[in-house]
Amino acid sequence: MIKPEMIEPDWPAPARVRAYSTTRDGGVGTGVYAGLNLGDHVGDTPEGVARNRAILREHLQLPSDPLWLRQVHGCRLAGEDSAIPGDARSFGGCEADGAVTGTAGVVCVVMTADCLPVLLCNDRGTRVAAVHAGWRGLASGILERAISAMGGVSGRSPSEPIASERILVWLGPVIGPDAFEVGPEVRERFLETDPESIGAFRASRDGRFLADLAGLARRRLARLGVTEVYGGGYCTHSDPRRFFSYRRDGVTGRMASLIWLDGDGDAAAGGALHA
Known part of the structure; x- marks a missing residue:
């Protein structure tokens, strides 16, 4: 049995919240896809990707x-309007850059290879989300x-803090601030809405x-009143x-x-790094 290396968030999430980020270690990919490639849209063989996804599910006992x-680098979240109606798995395969759910056993996932993966949960362990940022x-x-x-708030201004419950956030492996070069138009886009974000460039x-992609995320979260933010220490470009x-x-x-709500909060799968 292949046992790929996983990163397990080091954050004070409720016991029933399960979360992991994969590395390229393990899997059956070869060449530029060597290891555990999980993307089915990047030119790898469908058979190899399917096998890697099966390895992932078996290893984590999903x-x-x-x-x-x-994912399209957009701003849509699958399942955001309410608890997922009917079959909670119905939004799999839709065009979105994140997913949120309060249904146990539904595994939210985003794929990245430099962009920032963001995992979220509330302090009651009743709602989780995964975001491609x-x-x-x-x-x-x-x-x-x-x-x-995550807060279940509708019609709220983005500048208003979430007061209904604590939100915990973990930032996964992302291209680091010494490697992510952008044009002046990107910097101006952020400065238009938040001039003080100049420190991230x-x-x-x-x-x-x-x-600094992770720094920009932390700043935007802080403006929302979300300060329990963990992770962000792995640079994809340099490793x-x-x-x-x-x-x-x-x-x-x-x-x-990946992130999901377990039904009983048993001990998490072994073989993971903590970050």
Whole structure:
């Protein structure tokens, strides 16, 4: 049995909240997809991706197939309006960049290879979410939308803090601030709505900037009153053994960050790193 390396968030989430982020370790991929590539849209063989997804489910003993989304760097969350009606698994495969649920056994997942995966739960352990946050999603307000969905608040201004319950957030492996170079238009997009985010950008070359994606996420969360933010310590670009990186390699695989609510809160699966 293949036992891939997993990263388990080191955060004070309720016992029934299960969360992991994969590395490229393990799996059956070869070449540029070597290891545990979970992306079915990047040119890898369908058979290899299917096998890797089966390895993931078996290793983590997932309660159901993860709800693989068609991510488009947008601002839509599957299942955000209410508890998922009918079959809670019906939003798998839809076009969205995140998913939220309060249904036990439903596995929310996002794929990344430099963008920021964000996992969220409430302090009561009744609601979880997974978000794919590239710079476009961050600038468009996907974290504000996720926090609103997690708090069950409708019609709230993005600047109003969530007061109904505590939200815990974990930031997964992401391209680091020394490697993520962007054009001036990206910097201006963030400064338009938050001039103080200028601290997340450093001058690079030819009028370009190095951006701190995790730092931008932390700032946006803080503006919403969400301060219990963990993780963000792994750089995908600088660790080719452990992580896929689109900026580094171009054609490459994808990692996955998963979260779900367990029915009984038993001990989590072993063999994971803590971050």
